[in-house]
Every structure is written in C-alpha cells, then in structure tokens.
Amino acid sequence: MKHTPLYNEHLKLKARMVEFGGWEMPVIYAGVIAEHLAVREAAGIFDVSHMGEFEFKGPDALSFIQYLTTNDISKIADGQAVYSLLCSEQGTIVDDIIVCRFNPEHILIVVNASNIDKDWDWVTSHKKGNVAITNRSDDFGLIALQGPKAAQILQKCAGAADIPAVKPFYLAKSAVCGIEGCILARTGYTGEDGFEIFCPSKDTPKIWQALIENGAPLGLKPAGLGARDTLRLEMKYSLYGHEINDKTNPLEASLGWVVKLNKETDFIGKSAIEKVKAEGIKRKCVGFQMIDPGIPREGYGIFPTHQRTNEPSGQIGFVCSGTMSPSLQKAIGTGYVPTEDSKTGSKIYIDIRGNKRLAEVVETPFLKK
Amino acid sequence: MEFPDDIKYTKEHEWVRVEGKTAIVGITDYAQDQLGDIVYVELPDVGEILSKGDAFGVVESVKSVSDVNSPVSGKVTETNDPLKENPETVNEDPYNEGWIVKLEMSDKADIDDLMSAKEYEAYVTEEKA
Numbered sequence: 001m002k003h004t005p006l007y008n009e010h011l012k013l014k015a016r017m018v019e020f021g022g023w024e025m026p027v028i029y030a031g032v033i034a035e036h037l038a039v040r041e042a043a044g045i046f047d048v049s050h051m052g053e054f055e056f057k058g059p060d061a062l063s064f065i066q067y068l069t070t071n072d073i074s075k076i077a078d079g080q081a082v083y084s085l086l087c088s089e090q091g092t093i094v095d096d097i098i099v100c101r102f103n104p105e106h107i108l109i110v111v112n113a114s115n116i117d118k119d120w121d122w123v124t125s126h127k128k129g130n131v132a133i134t135n136r137s138d139d140f141g142l143i144a145l146q147g148p149k150a151a152q153i154l155q156k157c158a159g160a161a162d163i164p165a166v167k168p169f170y171l172a173k174s175a176v177c178g179i180e181g182c183i184l185a186r187t188g189y190t191g192e193d194g195f196e197i198f199c200p201s202k203d204t205p206k207i208w209q210a211l212i213e214n215g216a217p218l219g220l221k222p223a224g225l226g227a228r229d230t231l232r233l234e235m236k237y238s239l240y241g242h243e244i245n246d247k248t249n250p251l252e253a254s255l256g257w258v259v260k261l262n263k264e265t266d267f268i269g270k271s272a273i274e275k276v277k278a279e280g281i282k283r284k285c286v287g288f289q290m291i292d293p294g295i296p297r298e299g300y301g302i303f304p305t306h307q308r309t310n311e312p313s314g315q316i317g318f319v320c321s322g323t324m325s326p327s328l329q330k331a332i333g334t335g336y337v338p339t340e341d342s343k344t345g346s347k348i349y350i351d352i353r354g355n356k357r358l359a360e361v362v363e364t365p366f367l368k369k
Numbered sequence: 370m371e372f373p374d375d376i377k378y379t380k381e382h383e384w385v386r387v388e389g390k391t392a393i394v395g396i397t398d399y400a401q402d403q404l405g406d407i408v409y410v411e412l413p414d415v416g417e418i419l420s421k422g423d424a425f426g427v428v429e430s431v432k433s434v435s436d437v438n439s440p441v442s443g444k445v446t447e448t449n450d451p452l453k454e455n456p457e458t459v460n461e462d463p464y465n466e467g468w469i470v471k472l473e474m475s476d477k478a479d480i481d482d483l484m485s486a487k488e489y490e491a492y493v494t495e496e497k498a
Contacts, residue, residue: 027432028405032430032431032432033406033408226432293409294409295408295409323432326431331409
C-alpha cells in the first residue's frame with residue numbers, strides 16, 4: 001500500500017488506518033462524530049495527499065483543458081479554481097476534478113486518488129496541441145483545513161499572506177510556517193469554508209504539525225476519511241465510485257451544472273451528453289431521508305411504494321451512499337431512482353436487510369446552511 | 370480495554386452474563402471500540418425464540434453494520450429499549466447499561482464452550498496483531 005508524506009503523523013496520532021484506493025489512510029482518530037462536528041463548528045484537518053495533481057504547461061494548456069473537461073475554464077479568472085468533470089466519448093464520468101487556473105498557459109488539475117493511473121492514461125492519450133503534461137502527484141502533500149475557523153488558523157501560520165483576501169474558489173501562493181512554495185486554494189469538500197494547502201512533499205509534516213498546534217486551542221481536530229464521508233454526504237457532494245462512476249452520466253448524477261454545453265469549444269463527451277439531454281434522463285441520483293427506523297447503506301435496493309407492472313422484479317433503484325447524519329441526527333442516503341420517483345416528497349422503500357423501510361426523497365443539500 | 374471476569378465471551382465479540390435461568394447479552398468493549406460511534410441498534414421482538422449462533426439484532430456505527438449473534442439458545446424475555454433513543458450507551462457502558470437482550474435459556478450447558486475473560490483477552494490480542 002502507498003503512504004502519504006503524513007503517514008507517520010497519523011500513526012503518532014493513533015489513527016485507525018484503512019486501505020483506500022491503494023493508499024493506507026486514516027479513517028478515524030478520536031471518533032467520526034466528534035471529528036465531523038469539529039469541522040462544522042470549529043475546524044478539522046484532513047490529509048488528502050493521496051489525491052493526484054497533473055500540471056499542464058504551454059501555449060495550448062487552456063484549449064486542451066477545455067477539450068478535456070466539461071466546465072468552461074475560459075470563463076474563470078487567472079488564480080481561480082473550479083469543479084469539473086472528465087467525461088468519456090459516451091458521456092459517462094471518468095473522474096470528477098478540481099481545475100486550478102494559474103494562467104492560460106499553466107493549469108493544474110486535482111484528481112481522485114483511486115483514479116490517478118486511469119486519469120493519467122486518459123489525459124496523455126487525448127493530448128492535443130503544444131502542452132506539456134506532468135504528473136506532480138508525488139511532489140505535493142495536500143492538507144485540507146476545513147471549518148468556520150479555518151481561515152483564522154491558517155492566518156496564524158501564514159503571517160505574510162492576506163488570508164481574508166483569498167475569496168472562495170481562488171488560489172494564492174504563499175509561505176506557510178516559513179515553507180516557501182505552498183499554494184493555498186480556498187476550496188474543500190465538506191460544505192464549510194476552508195482551504196486546501198498544496199505543500200512541498202517533504203515539508204508537509206511540518207505544516208501539518210504547525211496547523212494542529214495553532215488550531216487545537218480553537219477546537220481544531222484531525223479528521224479522517226470517515227468524517228470526510230459524512231461531511232460530504234450531508235452536502236450531497238458526489239464521491240467517485242459511489243454516486244458517480246464510468247457508467248453514470250452527469251445529467252442523471254445531478255451534475256449538469258458543471259457541464260457547459262454552450263461553451264465555445266468542443267469537449268470529449270459533449271455530443272453524447274447533448275443526446276442524453278434531448279432524450280431526457282431515465283433515472284436520477286436523489287437524496288432521501290428515512291421515515292422508518294434503519295440506516296441506508298451502499299448497495300441496498302430501492303423499491304416503489306405502489307406495485308408497478310413495468311418493473312417485474314420490483315426493484316427500481318439502488319443506494320449509492322448512506323449514513324446517520326451527525327449534524328442532522330437523521331438517517332440519510334443517496335440513490336438512483338427512475339425520474340418519475342425523483343421529485344421531492346416521493347416515497348420509496350429501502351430494502352434494509354430484507355425489511356422494506358419507508359423513506360422520502362428530500363431537497364438537497366440535506367444540511368441547510 | 371475491559372474484560373470483566375463474571376461473564377463469558379464469544380469469538381464474534383458478544384458477552385453473556387448468566388443470572389439463574391436468565392442470560393443477559395451484549396457486545397464487548399473491544400467490539401464497541403472497533404465499531405466506533407454507535408448510532409443505531411436494532412432489537413429483536415420479545416418472545417422470539419433464538420438458537421445459539423442466530424443473528425438476532427444489528428449494531429451500526431456511522432460507517433459500519435455488525436450483526437449481533439446469540440451466544441445461547443432461548444426465548445427473548447426483555448430488550449433494552451432505551452438503546453433505540455440512546456444507542457451510544459453501548460459505547461459508554463457495554464457491559465452494564467449497554468446490554469442488548471435478556472433471554473430465558475433453554476440449555477444452561479450452552480455457555481460451557483464460551484471463552485473466559487482471560488481466554489477472550491488473549492483472543493482479542495491475537496486478532497489485533
């Protein structure tokens with residue numbers, strides 16, 4: 001299994017380690033609920049160094065990224081970041097990514113850890129124009145500092161930087177704890193304000209320790225993959241391999257907002273997604289809340305509340321993710337259902353270990369801020 | 370980690386305390402620690418007849434789902450209903466307030482092949498290694 005630059009820090013903190021996408025990562029330090037609530041109420045610090053970074057440099061960097069991804073990178077400013085997708089020719093999702101545009105000739109994308117090899121093959125085999133692509137994944141440690149107190153904590157460690165001036169989804173280059181060459185991105189995947197800090201790999205432990213030291217008095221806790229999952233799920237953010245994969249299209253995944261069909265340039269998957277749009281989606285990834293007792297879990301079947309003749313087996317969908325929401329104290333989940341069952345208020349049954357339990361499609365994000 | 374010596378243990382990390390004909394069953398300190406924050410406990414119906422080894426309930430943490438198996442055969446006489454509202458009691462006090470069911474045992478010899486505290490502690494130490 002692969003280790004991030006922070007592996008020894010996790011062992012020192014007595015984290016419980018698990019395999020995740022080929023990496024040995026911390027899933028729990030003190031407890032998922034305490035870590036989750038720390039992020040919502042104060043701050044949490046996550047090791048996301050396992051994620052991959054690909055750098056694109058050259059005169060055609062922007063036009064190549066425009067061709068590779070669904071969002072419109074020509075519409076964001078230099079120094080800005082945006083959520084986007086890599087799609088296949090069939091319009092299915094290869095990966096969900098963050099695109100960081102330093103300038104039109106220098107762009108970085110952040111990809112999911114479990115997809116690094118697949119994505120690298122994908123981008124290099126579709127290369128167009130004068131652009132040099134470098135896999136920088138091993139050069140960076142990546143720390144996510146998330147929560148209402150994240151900016152205050154980061155400011156303590158990055159004295160020279162004007163942290164409040166870095167607006168959401170913007171980037172800044174700064175020294176952190178005296179380490180030059182860090183990139184601060186006001187991004188994250190928890191639904192809270194926060195930063196993702198790209199650090200030189202070898203200096204990552206020093207920055208991690210300093211952030212914890214400065215943040216702990218303000219309530220900061222190290223947080224593992226368990227809390228990361230409950231935090232993103234309360235916001236109904238997609239997780240690759242769960243809500244989205246290479247068989248789902250962005251429209252049924254409710255990610256149409258990152259697919260800019262009207263952007264000036266063509267992109268991979270555009271014609272297939274246009275066809276899906278013209279024909280209308282047949283199923284949709286919805287958020288639901290349990291009415292009956294029980295917790296939905298990935299893979300559980302979804303059934304209609306009224307007998308229907310067009311699904312002889314009875315099953316109309318499946319659960320992608322589910323948990324007991326620590327902030328809402330309600331059992332929540334995501335799942336694919338036929339479009340006719342996807343409206344807010346629709347009742348569905350979740351098959352929880354052989355018992356049909358009633359649930360209701362609800363507005364998302366589950367957590368209203 | 371606690372291993373009280375007035376109870377017997379299973380390889381699936383349940384414990385049983387015998388008081389007369391009654392067997393009180395829960396999950397061990399090690400089991401609750403491995404699961405993490407417990408957020409849901411599903412209880413059987415009173416009157417249900419269980420055979421030794423039957424899965425009679427479920428304990429769920431934020432991340433995982435775990436069956437609870439009956440260490441002995443018998444009839445369910447009482448369930449710890451407050452756990453429906455306060456499942457975290459299983460984390461906080463697994464051997465007392467966090468009990469899950471009481472059974473009227475059909476065969477007292479059922480506990481003979483279960484582990485003692487010492488045996489279970491050794492078993493857990495091995496599982497962790």
